[in-house]
Amino acid sequence: MRHLLLLATLTTFTAAHADSFKILAPATTGGGYDTMARNLSKTLDATKLGAGSSVYNVPCEGGVVGLRDFVKKAGQGDQLVVFGLTTIAAMITSKEGGVDLKDLTPVARLVNDYEVLVVPASSPYRTLSDLTAAFKSNPGLRFGGASVASAGHLFTGNVLQASGGNVRNLKWIPSSGNLQGIKAMLGGELDVVSSSYGVAEPDIKAGRIRALAISAPSRIDGVNVPTAREQGVDAELVNWRGVFAPSGLGSAERAKLSSTFSRLARSKEWRDLLVAEKQNSFYQPAATFGYFLDREVPRIQGLLRDLGLSR
Numbered sequence: 385m386r387h388l389l390l391l392a393t394l395t396t397f398t399a400a401h402a403d404s405f406k407i408l409a410p411a412t413t414g415g416g417y418d419t420m421a422r423n424l425s426k427t428l429d430a431t432k433l434g435a436g437s438s439v440y441n442v443p444c445e446g447g448v449v450g451l452r453d454f455v456k457k458a459g460q461g462d463q464l465v466v467f468g469l470t471t472i473a474a475m476i477t478s479k480e481g482g483v484d485l486k487d488l489t490p491v492a493r494l495v496n497d498y499e500v501l502v503v504p505a506s507s508p509y510r511t512l513s514d515l516t517a518a519f520k521s522n523p524g525l526r527f528g529g530a531s532v533a534s535a536g537h538l539f540t541g542n543v544l545q546a547s548g549g550n551v552r553n554l555k556w557i558p559s560s561g562n563l564q565g566i567k568a569m570l571g572g573e574l575d576v577v578s579s580s581y582g583v584a585e586p587d588i589k590a591g592r593i594r595a596l597a598i599s600a601p602s603r604i605d606g607v608n609v610p611t612a613r614e615q616g617v618d619a620e621l622v623n624w625r626g627v628f629a630p631s632g633l634g635s636a637e638r639a640k641l642s643s644t645f646s647r648l649a650r651s652k653e654w655r656d657l658l659v660a661e662k663q664n665s666f667y668q669p670a671a672t673f674g675y676f677l678d679r680e681v682p683r684i685q686g687l688l689r690d691l692g693l694s695r
Contacts, residue, residue, distance in 0.1 A: 404436035410450030446474025458632035468625035493668035516547035523553035536578030582662035
């Protein structure tokens with residue numbers, strides 16, 4: 385009996401104490417990827433799914449710089465990286481290359497975010513149709529947000545093209561992040577910004593800026609911003625984020641990762657963090673996530689071609 389009790393105790397401890405992970409955030413501290421990586425680390429620790437997991441940052445080039453080293457870690461199941469749509473675009477537009485999705489193992493899609501087109505409260509553009517009409521007559525309008533080929537850049541291009549504008553005339557002025565873009569606009573340096581809704585929400589609610597359209601496919605509960613589609617513009621974009629491992633993992637390692645992140649995505653700890661960060665939970669397991677990427681990459685390539693950023 386004593387032997388059985390000891391065995392049961394050891395089994396329970398082993399199940400609860402999973403391996404720790406080293407999580408790459410391929411961006412600066414405080415950005416969206418960094419926040420997601422640190423939220424993952426906190427949840428892995430709190431749920432005992434990966435106690436002691438740590439985060440490190442390697443910024444620049446939309447995440448590609450960090451990924452160039454990460455893909456060399458083939459076969460290491462304790463290595464993870466978080467990124468999303470913006471980094472896929474950076475892979476496609478990178479002149480240095482060196483990174484491809486085939487060098488990575490999709491683990492789970494975890495978060496959806498949406499872009500919102502905003503103008504200063506004093507702007508003459510009160511609706512999306514006001515803005516798109518103005519762009520056709522004045523292609524010198526100063527648009528901006530995060531980096532070139534960011535989610536905001538792609539959504540802006542999608543909206544202007546779907547409205548009949550010449551998207552090759554789009555003047556995009558990048559900032560180091562969405563918040564910096566909004567500050568630049570309020571300082572008179574930009575006319576329009578495309579930002580993630582979570583970043584823009586405080587200024588929208590305070591009345592400092594006006595939201596003209598959100599990139600979601602349909603209205604979001606609790607968000608009083610019309611979609612582009614309901615205003616007659618056939619444009620939408622989901623700024624998704626997910627977690628990946630290196631290539632070269634065995635089936636047992638892939639199954640273990642899938643189980644770990646399935647449990648994490650359903651945990652109260654994870655959902656509470658997303659609510660605090662004003663992000664939307666959207667879980668896709670590895671197989672479904674991989675299928676999504678097979679369709680998403682060509683779509684991103686098409687948007688980049690429209691903007692003249694890719695062949």
